[in-house]
Amino acid sequence: MKQIALPFDELNPDRTDDCLIVTASNAVAFAALGNSASWPGHCAILVGPPRSGKSLMARYFATQGGQVIDDADRLPEEKLFHQWNAAKSAGIGLLLVSSSAPADWDISLPDLRSRLGASQLLEIGPLDDELAEQLLLKFLRDRGTSIGPEALAFVVRRIERSHVAVENLAKMANALALAEGTAITLPLVRRLMPT
Template sequence: MPRQFRLPLHAPPRWDRESFVSSPTNVDALDALDAWPAWPEGRLALVGPAGTGKTHLARDWARAHEAVVIEAASTGNKPLDLAALRGRPLLVEDADRRASFSGEGGDTVDDETLFHLINMAGVDGGSLLLTGRLAPIAWEAAVPDLRSRLNALPVARIEEPDDVVLAAVLRRGFEAAGIRPAADLYPYLMARLPRSAPAALAAVAALDEASIDQGREVNKALALAVLAFGEDDGEDGDDEV
């Protein structure tokens, strides 16, 4: 029976700009990040679907400017020392998935904290980069003053992957797994996979597992057997196994 996609295990990531593939889907976001420190009031929201490179670009920006990195979706952390963060470049990852209030877990970024972080941006040389899957206007906000701040944030958007980006995601996934697939596997997969980076990485993981389990080459024949593409024209049935 063909396997269904599963989420892959990720290799240690690289966050440098040199390993990021630019395309029309992300060039506006690149330009917006490179405009720092001339962001309006020192603020920018970087948004886009999962797996499109938000964290890659955000972490590269944070490294280049020695920014403090804050994981908004993390729980059980101590409250932020806002006074110590004043005047510094800040990166708040997954700001759209933060807790709306600080509960017993001591969440790092609740609504009140995010409100203060946004107000601090642009003061004493400080700046704030926020990442999320949706534009800030769609983020939940229980604090009315935060709602108005989110609605006013400038936004840099990364779109769904095009062929250039999807090919790069596949290539890096195979490289991380130590696989050298036949060159014709790339266009074969790109023509059939959902247009998302998580789907591409899931396909790589499934092919890697099947190749090890079955002792087979990673090629179109294996992809057809493992990924349930449902080929019905038979043109790929002659691949050597």
């Protein structure tokens, strides 16, 4: 696992989520961002579950000179087609971000469908134990708190394998610890995560 500090100060100096944690679940997708010249048509489509770091990766790619279209699956087809052509003509890497792969998009323009089908697909994989642990630690650290090793191990073994579930647990654990004036301990997380 490595934690990469991304250069977002010039974009928004008030950001607190400027670190992307890279583990086996997202390492291949992140590494591919540095090689946009090899993408077919200089275009890639980044897909992954909610809160999985797609936007962080996209902002990083934009700081490296690439063009990003977030929620590309919701953009009108003609606009997406023209932006794809413009980026290719300019020789700029284009990263389309979506929660689903192009096969699930409602595309009627044949030329756009073929371009998307030929684009590099970058997938963020399921949450692994290492990422679940590091995300929980980060979310709690962002809130100015921490969790003991016993409680952390308990959570990682039992939590739903979703980025959203980890973030929600961090919020609930922090709120409960604050309300009760206690640390985030094993008994506290047991109450939030029935076995």
